[in-house]
Amino acid sequence: MATVLDKPAEGEAPATKARPASDIPTVPGLPFLGNTLEMAKDPAAFFVRCYRDYGPVFRIKVFGRESLVIAGPESATFMTTREGRDALRSKEFWEGLVNEYGATETITSVDGERHIKLRTLMREGFSREAVQGQYDDLRDITDRAIGRRWDVGSRVPVVEAMQYMVVEQLGTIMTGQAPLDYVKDIRFAILTILNVLVTRQRPRIMMYDPRYKKARRRVDELGQMMITDFKRQIADGTAPKNLINDIVTANIEDKDIMPDQNLSLTVTGPYVAGLDTAANTMAACIYGILKDPEILARVQAEADELFAKETLTEDDIRRLPVINGACMEAMRLWPIAVAQMRIANFDFEYAGFTIPKDEMLYIGTSVPHFMEEFFPDVTKFDVDRYQRPRAEHLQKGAYSPFGRGPHSCLGQGLAEVLMAMSIARIFHRLDLALPHPNYTLKTKTAPTPGPAMDFAVKVLGERRPSAV
Numbered sequence: 001m002a003t004v005l006d007k008p009a010e011g012e013a014p015a016t017k018a019r020p021a022s023d024i025p026t027v028p029g030l031p032f033l034g035n036t037l038e039m040a041k042d043p044a045a046f047f048v049r050c051y052r053d054y055g056p057v058f059r060i061k062v063f064g065r066e067s068l069v070i071a072g073p074e075s076a077t078f079m080t081t082r083e084g085r086d087a088l089r090s091k092e093f094w095e096g097l098v099n100e101y102g103a104t105e106t107i108t109s110v111d112g113e114r115h116i117k118l119r120t121l122m123r124e125g126f127s128r129e130a131v132q133g134q135y136d137d138l139r140d141i142t143d144r145a146i147g148r149r150w151d152v153g154s155r156v157p158v159v160e161a162m163q164y165m166v167v168e169q170l171g172t173i174m175t176g177q178a179p180l181d182y183v184k185d186i187r188f189a190i191l192t193i194l195n196v197l198v199t200r201q202r203p204r205i206m207m208y209d210p211r212y213k214k215a216r217r218r219v220d221e222l223g224q225m226m227i228t229d230f231k232r233q234i235a236d237g238t239a240p241k242n243l244i245n246d247i248v249t250a251n252i253e254d255k256d257i258m259p260d261q262n263l264s265l266t267v268t269g270p271y272v273a274g275l276d277t278a279a280n281t282m283a284a285c286i287y288g289i290l291k292d293p294e295i296l297a298r299v300q301a302e303a304d305e306l307f308a309k310e311t312l313t314e315d316d317i318r319r320l321p322v323i324n325g326a327c328m329e330a331m332r333l334w335p336i337a338v339a340q341m342r343i344a345n346f347d348f349e350y351a352g353f354t355i356p357k358d359e360m361l362y363i364g365t366s367v368p369h370f371m372e373e374f375f376p377d378v379t380k381f382d383v384d385r386y387q388r389p390r391a392e393h394l395q396k397g398a399y400s401p402f403g404r405g406p407h408s409c410l411g412q413g414l415a416e417v418l419m420a421m422s423i424a425r426i427f428h429r430l431d432l433a434l435p436h437p438n439y440t441l442k443t444k445t446a447p448t449p450g451p452a453m454d455f456a457v458k459v460l461g462e463r464r465p466s467a468v
């Protein structure tokens with residue numbers, strides 16, 4: 001699909017017959033606005049339509065900027081190849097965040113050897129194993145979070161409730177205790193940062209909002225506390241083995257890999273990576289389950305069987321075909337990363353066209369999620385797609401909710417455990433309903449695509465009491 005284009009020597013014919021970038025089809029749009037409205041309304045549907053109409057490479061104009069898009073299963077596969085790894089970089093998209101923290105880099109902003117080093121340092125702390133032996137604690141944290149926001153008789157705004165739950169869960173896994181006093185500030189600061197500095201869908205003036213400034217100061221304070229606590233605990237040999245321990249230890253032992261100025265961003269980074277992604281996905285999952293009474297009954301039965309056990313193990317969480325299938329369907333139909341953004345390092349050939357050096361690219365890896373060819377009855381929330389012999393997600397390039405290639409989600413294992421546990425616990429504990437049976441989910445695109453913030457469910461009653 002793709003080859004690097006060598007510059008031919010003078011007088012020599014070009015080595016390939018790649019067509020010039022000027023031949024790449026342009027998706028027609030409105031004067032000035034280009035394709036912004038269609039993209040802002042539903043980015044996934046926009047990319048699917050363009051892929052169908054224009055093929056695997058096309059040019060769009062969104063948010064005042066022209067960009068190329070490579071999309072479809074071939075783009076997902078390309079990300080994982082040697083050529084794809086060499087040809088693409090992500091630095092520019094994270095510069096705003098890095099500068100905001102006065103840091104020099106973050107794991108998402110570096111490529112090549114440097115990136116491999118950072119991934120190796122953080123791999124264990126972000127893995128599924130990071131929660132091993134803590135499943136009962138995780139269940140109890142989830143119960144406490146339910147107790148705080150899911151009162152019987154109330155209508156619960158789901159995305160927000162899940163954001164609070166995720167902060168408590170991540171905080172406990174990373175530091176041993178939920179940063180309850182900081183939850184509101186973490187949420188406000190991280191969502192503003194994602195909106196303004198990362199996805200750039202909101203104006204920079206929001207960074208001067210006194211509420212942001214206060215929230216940001218508090219997140220810094222939390223980061224400094226985490227660093228000081230871990231430094232002390234590492235010195236006296238009492239530090240728990242986890243992600244923050246690994247990061248702070250690296251800072252003590254090897255300033256080249258973890259310089260002082262990168263510490264604050266790195267220890268609070270998991271909230272940036274995990275907060276909106278997991279919360280949006282779980283909110284979409286709750287909608288998908290409640291929309292279909294048969295799936296709801298199967299989820300409840302599976303959750304009740306899980307929590308009939310006194311102590312939970314890794315295997316128990318892995319073996320939840322209906323609940324895990326529901327989470328996977330939520331990530332297929334409401335992907336949080338519709339496309340990954342990259343810059344071309346050099347000229348390369350893709351699908352018969354030259355992609356020029358320094359071109360900004362959207363890589364539409366989620367396009368196949370919406371293709372009948374891969375997922376029959378494509379709009380149906382079908383939790384059984386992922387079981388063998390169907391295993392529809394295993395087709396080449398078909399399913400990429402966690403991205404593809406070197407920057408694919410490092411927290412995937414952790415996210416899968418958090419989501420399975422939270423969904424299981426919510427449906428075990430509570431009797432929920434959509435606002436009305438014909439309710440159709442509305443979505444938002446900022447900062448991360450997902451269910452709209454006003455998506456709320458009714459808490460009809462308590463099915464089972466809390467464990468705490």
Ligand code: HEM
Nearest residue numbers: 107108270273274277278281337402403407409410411415
């Ligand atoms: C449903 C939940 C989640 C989804 C769908 C998701 C998806 C993604 C995607 C698509 C990327 C790649 C972005 C790119 O290539 O530009 C990514 C990267 C990343 N994710 Fe997640 N994520 C989720 C939850 C989490 C959680 C809970 C954590 C950890 C607390 C996490 C940590 C990371 C990290 C550290 C990276 C950067 C990896 C790198 O640059 O090498 N994610 N995630």
